[in-house]
Structure formats: structure tokens, C-alpha cells
Amino acid sequence: MRRHWENCITHFDKDVSGFIDDYFSQTSRRCVLVAGAGFDPRAKSIAHRLAATMGDRVHGLFIREDRGDPAVNLQQLADENEARLKCIIADCKVSLVQIFSADDGAPIGGHGARSVLEKYDWPAEVTDIVLDMSALSTGVGFPLARMLLEYAEAKAGLSLHVMVVSNPELDDRIVGEPSMQVQAVRGYSGPSGGYESLPVARIWLPQLGRGRVETLRRIRTTLDNVYKVCPVVPFPARNPRRADELLAEYQAPLLNEWQVDARDLIYVSERNPLDCYRTISILKSRYDETVKDVFFPQIILSPFGSKVIAVGAMMAAIEHNLSVQYVETLRYEFEPAALNESEAPPDMAVHVWLHGPIYGSYDLESEAVAG
Structure with a gap:
């Protein structure tokens, strides 16, 4: 049981930036950011915040979801986001994940996500993994979260964070x-x-x-x-x-x-x-x-x-x-120009600290009380 999840450490909006500036500015921190590299305009936000604080101590693993027949404007937006992410985080890898099988059209995004993680060469001395769900679909983001949690729980001293840049009004337009x-x-x-x-x-x-x-x-x-x-x-x-x-x-x-x-x-x-x-x-x-x-x-x-x-x-x-x-x-x-940018509601940011040594004593005490 993950008893600490009932009172997980969370941050919202400006406090997310404050947490990044405070926690990830520690020179002992070395982070891998796992995120989407699609057309969503929120794809770059967390990467930009982490890179501004950590510099070359942050590494990127970016997922490009391929559905086979994208709209031309969305293909262009995704290409622009990918290029920008490569500039923001120099040490990064972009992996293409096929969402549908070419043979029978069956959804296989979860299998592709597992393959990406299994083939990833993790940098040495990583202390934190950040999973940015902002631009990942459920069929890819959910499997990634479960696999990364299992990986973090099996590694002593490794923390797993989930971050989301949310904008319900933008979601309604996609x-x-x-x-x-x-x-x-x-x-x-x-x-x-x-x-x-x-x-x-x-x-x-x-x-x-x-x-x-x-x-x-x-x-x-x-x-x-x-x-x-x-x-x-x-x-x-x-x-x-x-x-x-x-x-x-x-x-x-x-x-x-x-x-x-x-x-x-x-x-x-x-x-x-x-x-x-x-x-x-x-x-x-x-x-x-x-x-x-x-x-x-x-x-x-x-x-x-x-x-x-x-x-x-x-x-x-x-x-x-x-x-x-x-x-x-x-x-x-998705048509980005459908709403005047001056009228667009601002993005909301959320950070959830899913796993890490910070919860060690909490879980031990909870298990002792339960026992």
C-alpha cells in the first residue's frame, strides 16, 4: 500500500515553479523528463521550467505519438514543438510511438511506450524522474506512469514526480x-x-x-x-x-x-x-x-x-x-488561432510527488500503526 498517496505532496500554479526553483536547483539533483512531443501547445512548458533551473542536469525522453494520418497543421505544430524541445534540453531522445498497428489497426500505443522505456539508456546517477502528462494521451501516459512507478520503487533513492499543465478551455477546442x-x-x-x-x-x-x-x-x-x-x-x-x-x-x-x-x-x-x-x-x-x-x-x-x-x-x-x-x-x-490569445484563460500547473525517499518514514510509521 502507498499510504502516503492520501496526503501526497502537491503544488499548484505558481507554487510549481517555486518548487522547481527550490528543489531542482540543488546541484545533487539529476533529472530525466519524460514527456510528449506532439502538437499540444503545453508540450514545452515543463521542459522549459526544468531546463531554466537545471541546465545540463536535466535529460529528456520525448514521445512522439504517430496516428498515421495527422492534419497538416497539427503535423507542423508537432514538428515545431519537437524542434523546440531539442533546443530546450540538448541531451534528449525523441522516440516515435505508433498508436495503431499497421497490420490490423489495433491500438498498440501502450506496447510502444513499454518498448521505449525498455530501450532507453538511463543516465548515470539519476535522482528524479518527471513524467509530464500535459501532451500525452491516456493510452500512452497511463502505461508510462505505471512502468515508471515500478522502476522508481525498485530503485533506492529515486523520486518520481507527475506534472500537468492543464487548461480545460483548451481541451474543449481539441x-x-x-x-x-x-x-x-x-x-x-x-x-x-x-x-x-x-x-x-x-x-x-x-x-x-x-x-x-x-x-x-x-x-x-x-x-x-x-x-x-x-x-x-x-x-x-x-x-x-x-x-x-x-x-x-x-x-x-x-x-x-x-x-x-x-x-x-x-x-x-x-x-x-x-x-x-x-x-x-x-x-x-x-x-x-x-x-x-x-x-x-x-x-x-x-x-x-x-x-x-x-x-x-x-x-x-x-x-x-x-x-x-x-x-x-x-x-x-485543433485550430490554435480560434481564440484570441488575450482572451484565453491561463494554464494551470499541478505537481504530484508520487514516490521518493521523502516518504520513507511516513510509510513505515503508517504500517506500524496499521499493524
Whole structure:
């Protein structure tokens, strides 16, 4: 058990920059930044902040997701971001990850991410790994997080940080065309057994995101024995009406297809991933206790929309071995000039210190109390 996750060290917005300036300015720190190198304008933000503080003590491993048929403007934006990242962090490697198989079109991004990490030549004396989820898709970012956590936990003295530059308004402008196949994200299939003696009762937690109605409908049709659907909506949020707008967009499936009661809605902070993590963890504990010896309980997550909320869901999925069902995106559409830059809401930054020696005494004390 990662008991420290309930009170993980976190920083927000300006405090993220303050943490980087304070912690990573120590000359003993040597960091590997793992991040996306796609078209997303947030791809360069964390790299720039780390490089400004650490100089040549930061190394880069950048993932370029290849979906085979990108829009011309997005290809250009991705090329520009990649070139800029190479300038920001001189000692870096850019790895291409095929998202779909050339043979049958099956999503294989998670397999590609594993291959990238297995082939990476880690620099000597690395003290910290930073996973920047800002420009990584769920199908690549989630497997990377799990593999990096396993790597960090197996190495004494190694810290793992997750950072996200979030902008919900920008996310709303990135339109994705979903593929037809529903699958579990690699490494997030959930329990492999235990169904033999008791009937299965599932709770599905779809994270509502703009423009994802048909995608979530597709996922729901693949799930059986669903006892209840509990949609995850952002509240509090920077836009106080965001939850209301999403519920209005999803009104038909919520009421007519999934029979969602107002009491089934799960409200989590759009700013703090630990809120989502704690909420799902509490739900898991209570559900397990409620149906004990009667049903085999299973919680299924489908994270879309806010990347900050998705990070909290990812932490819960890792800690409690939950299934994450997902539909990969075939291609994206995005027009950066669609919104006047002077009117654009600022980016929000989040840092979560997932693992490291700083938690050593905390976990030992927690285990002693639990024992």
C-alpha cells in the first residue's frame, strides 16, 4: 500500500515553479523528463521550467505519438514543438510511438511506450524522474506512469514526480475522432480472477468530457453486469458552470440509457488530482464492504476530459487494481488561432510527488500503526 498517496505532496500554479526553483536547483539533483512531443501547445512548458533551473542536469525522453494520418497543421505544430524541445534540453531522445498497428489497426500505443522505456539508456546517477502528462494521451501516459512507478520503487533513492499543465478551455477546442475499438489501457485491465465463486457487480465511472458522448456510449455497450453508472464531473471548476454544461450535453444517455440518479454523480476538483483519487478510493472501500460475500465488486474507470482529474483516476487505478476502459483517438483537429490569445484563460500547473525517499518514514510509521 502507498499510504502516503492520501496526503501526497502537491503544488499548484505558481507554487510549481517555486518548487522547481527550490528543489531542482540543488546541484545533487539529476533529472530525466519524460514527456510528449506532439502538437499540444503545453508540450514545452515543463521542459522549459526544468531546463531554466537545471541546465545540463536535466535529460529528456520525448514521445512522439504517430496516428498515421495527422492534419497538416497539427503535423507542423508537432514538428515545431519537437524542434523546440531539442533546443530546450540538448541531451534528449525523441522516440516515435505508433498508436495503431499497421497490420490490423489495433491500438498498440501502450506496447510502444513499454518498448521505449525498455530501450532507453538511463543516465548515470539519476535522482528524479518527471513524467509530464500535459501532451500525452491516456493510452500512452497511463502505461508510462505505471512502468515508471515500478522502476522508481525498485530503485533506492529515486523520486518520481507527475506534472500537468492543464487548461480545460483548451481541451474543449481539441476535437478527436474516436476509433471503433474499446479496450483496457495497457496495464489497467483490473483483476484477472475471482469471478468464479460470486456473480460480478460493476460500477462504471465515466469521466464526462465535452464531445465524448458517443465515445462513452460505445464503452457502455461493451460492459455487462453494470450495477450502477456514476459519472465523474468537475466541481469545483474554474468555470463554475462547467458541470452544468456537461450534464446538459449528456442529458439523453444519463437519463434515458444509463438511469443515472442525481445522487450517483461524483463531483471532484478540476484542480487537485488527489480529490479524485481519494473519492474513488473511498468508493472502492465502501463498495467492497457492502457487497462482501454476495457479489464480486469491480469498479471500471473511463477517463476523458480534464487531465488533472484523469491523473487522480490513474492513481486510484494503480493503487486498487481498477480497470480503465478507453477508446483511442484516430486523429485530432485543433485550430490554435480560434481564440484570441488575450482572451484565453491561463494554464494551470499541478505537481504530484508520487514516490521518493521523502516518504520513507511516513510509510513505515503508517504500517506500524496499521499493524
